[in-house]
Amino acid sequence: MNLKPETFSRIDEVIPHYPVKRSAALPLLHLVQEDQGYISQEAIEWIAAKLELQPINIYELVTFYPMFRQKPIGRRHIKVCRTLSCALMGGYKACGEFEKQFNTHRGEISPDGEVTIEFVECLASCGTAPVVMIDDDLHEKVDCAKARELSARIKTEAATRQ
Amino acid sequence: MIAPPKPELVTVNIDGREIAVPKGTNIIEAARMVSVDVPHYCYHPKLTVVGNCRMCLVEMGLPAVDPATKAPIMDPATGKQKINWMPRPTIGCATNASPGLHIRTTSPMVKECREGVMEFLLINHPLDCPICDQAGECKLQEQATGYGRGYSRFIEQKNVKPKRTLLGPRVVLDDERCVLCSRCIRFCKEVAKDDVLGFIDRGSYSTLTAYPGKKLENNYSLNTVDICPVGALTSTDFRFKMRVWFLKQTNSIDTESSVGANTVVWSREGVIYRLTPRRNDAVNDTWMADSGRLLYKQVRTDDRLATVQVNGAESGRDIAVNAASERFKQGGVAIVGSGRSSVEEQFLAKKLAAALKAPAYLVSRVGKGDNLLISADRNPNVRGALVTGLIQTLPSAHLTELAASIDAGRIKTVVSLGEDLTAAGLSAAQLAKVSVIYLGTHANPTSAAAKIVFPGLTVFEKNGTFVNQQFRLQKFHKAVPGFTGAIDDLTVLAKLVAAASSSGTAVASEINALWTSLAAEIPALGTVLFKNLPETGLLLDSTPWAGLPYAESATLHYQLAQPALATA
């Protein structure tokens, strides 16, 4: 498994946190996904071996927990809260706006490869609805105007990268 | 024998009937004892309890006590202790009997719970019973009939899931039929120790699968088919061959090792379609190996022996017996018995050896035990040969002593009960020096070299008993008629014994008649007879044979006997 040296060291650090190795399954999946962008079949088998489990034990987790993905996504991950409080304040509209801005549909990588937009369930920031997470950062009160602004920022960053 | 400790009994009340059950018995099992059916899917007596199907919901009540004084609160109307009924239903599989526990399985609440669960299980089910192999032994069908509402309110799109997935060489999966009870997953993990199945995805989209690239191919994979309560897991071998309701069930014993797993033979009009395990809590629980399930295929093969032969020519039974008798008169006879023969056959072989003053041998077959239901001793009945006195010591794989006797010219005739003597170490030259009288089912180098051949019956075509590694006497029954031309080995052996004995008196060959003399002549068998031997067998007193260097290591329900303490 080809992981960054710091990922390996964090993996070795986290396993002894638990009386039973298997408990480290979720932490390892997070670390590997942060390193690789997604969980490949190779990663499943590697983690299983590392924790002295069968691959099915890890595969069961990857498919149960929505945050783990088995395919690469766009460079930025836009997660729009779909749940009631956000929907009441216009979550569906915000999601639609992002889709429009990046000419894509939920669950797909945008044609420019820049983003993957997804509906997710409650992000626990209902008081500032509608909310959106872009990668690890929470954005609050995302109406259509703010969605356009956030999209523009992503596009600018993409342009400067080129 | 040491009697097991008596379990503590507690009295519970199920639908108004009191019954004393061992403490800790769950409600499904306790209800079974009073013939009350508590329907279920996920519960299996030999697997851990997970309580996920919710079909076994029942109403539960406990005797009322005063919270302060713990004194019973009596109901003036009945004069009995008041029962506090819980407002919510509880699952029978995870509720254990406790003193005074009351259960209702027929109340409106229970009826409604069952109707609800049945409806839920069927809304995403394809309802493809006409082409489903499980039809006729499907718990969904049975319980929909017994406990369902009988009509559907579901007008939405059903979930779509993978169909006809080959989980392994012997098991096919239809995920749309799966009720996610997890029995198969638990079996693989807990019994077969081969953790390859699991659920992926979530909620109603949860899907049973084997890990991509891995196969369900352990030698116990077909048990998942047996315990699948629905048509999700089916057997590649049995699939689409026959509707189960046409099949006749006959109790039998697995012959692949000395474990003696209890089995059922499923046949129709003389043809066997499948073998499945039969529950015996002292031997194989509810399991058997996949390899043992294929043994029925030996019944109809091209190499079955179907004619009596004398000197290479087709002959008749009595002519062949006379020919054998002539050989016997010349003396120098040896008997090669078999650990595959039944106790009855070994008993007659022993009589034949006695009448001819012939040495008797057995051939061992030792493999690797799998710690579960295949033991190292691949003969089903070596201990039968000890009990009947056919042999006194454990056999070896090669007939070295017999070979030497042949080379020395002491042995002129060898009677083989189904053993291929070449496989047991006799050379072609040695075989050529003797006349072989062969009783067996399939052609082999020994039958080809034999002067006299009696075609015999497979375990599926006759009645008899085996003694397994625990010294448990277990019986098997004739499931299908004998192969055309084959003769019951007992008949041939009885005639040979008669021919060999000086008096020439007839010897019984019918199994029940034979058992009268078996019981009389073999003290270890006690008073048991074939007809009253329980279907789950009878443990014999094995002390006369204790301490022999048996080949077996530990398997399910079999530990090695403690080695005898060395005396100072």
Add this chain to the structure above:
Amino acid sequence: MSAPSQRRLIFQHIDEPGYTNDLACYLKHGGYEVMKRAFARKPEELIDEVKKSGLRGRGGAGFPCGVKWTLVDRKSGKPIYLVVNADESEPGTFKDRYIIHQDPHQMIEGIMISCHANNVKQAYIYIRGEFPGGARILEKAIAEARAANFVGPNILGTNYSCEIYVHRGAGAYICGEETGLIESLEGKRAYPRIKPPYFPAVLGLDQCPTIVNNVETLCHVKHIVGMGGEAYSKIGTPNNTGTRILCVSGQVQRPGYYEYEVGKITMGQLLNEVCGGPLPGRTFKAVIPGGSSAKILRFGERFKGKRKVGAEMVDYDWGVEDVPMDFDSLGMIGTMGGSGGVIVMDDSVNMVEALGNINEFYAHESCGQCTPCREGSLWMKKITGRMVHGEGRSEDGALLKNVADQIAGRTICAFGEACAWPTQSFVLKFGDEFKAYPEAKKNAPADSLKLV
């Protein structure tokens, strides 16, 4: 009657200018002093303080915390674990987020006191995966506390050692259920366990006795030990002691979090005065008082009965606005205080569509282990989805309610109720809207609010 002022115990420093989440700031505000005093006391005394306080769990069920601690099997000889439920995921709830992000040391102090009280040597904080920043903040805070010898081996020379690790979830609501959380912490699918026999207090993490407490609950423990259980029990109302963080979201002028003494504020005061009432030109239509699984209340309905005030039974006749925001009062009117998440809907909302939104959530989050919830939650979603996007039928409301009735009370865990209660209460209280929906849909304006 005008609304009382907030009583900020837990949220004392939340959003306070200049207050930071590092140890120095916390110490400057008297941090870890309560812990130091607590470590000098016998564990049983601390448990006793918590019992006396009357503290009820803030995660949703409102189970008395002291009782929970008393149920722990202390004779097994096995280690006892404390697992902090920071999986805040009940829609409408967003209190723990602010504690974790802005005042993590308050939580750590509460954890350490609770660990000491229960002879716990190892605690885990199970934080929801959607709080990656929160997880980092907690890890940093624990490292600071460890460096200051507040966490780790031989704490402040007391010979008592206790470690805390942060464990991230990965987006599954069911991990909020305590036995599902334990399974998840064991590296498995978060399938809740059957109880009996798997009560966490006896057979929890790795089959060892385990205490699972909510973030806010553990923060309260710090304040209880600080002021004494007796004093704490005087805050709030009898059987509903202490303060409570109410999270208001949805269609109000000023959504947000507000901390009040339990039972001292009514729904009307909270929504109209504190939150500034409905959005311009709108009127309140309905409110869910305790997270999306709590049964909905319809403005205009009335609740009558008798309730205990002191030693006396008195009649009550409440509108939605009159209901005190405490566990018992909300329970009395057929709903619950739950996690304190108050979701407000105004007259722009179609209730079929609002239920559709909720049903989608629960169908997505059902773990799929047991039949009624697995199949029932998706069926309800399919029905409301069809009503909104396809052919609605006037009988769908009755069918929905019947499906929900077949789930509640028959599942392994409380998710069965959580997914059934919205449907049961929406159909019961807005049955007219469900009946009329096929017609109403035809006449809906094109730009109406989309919820499904």
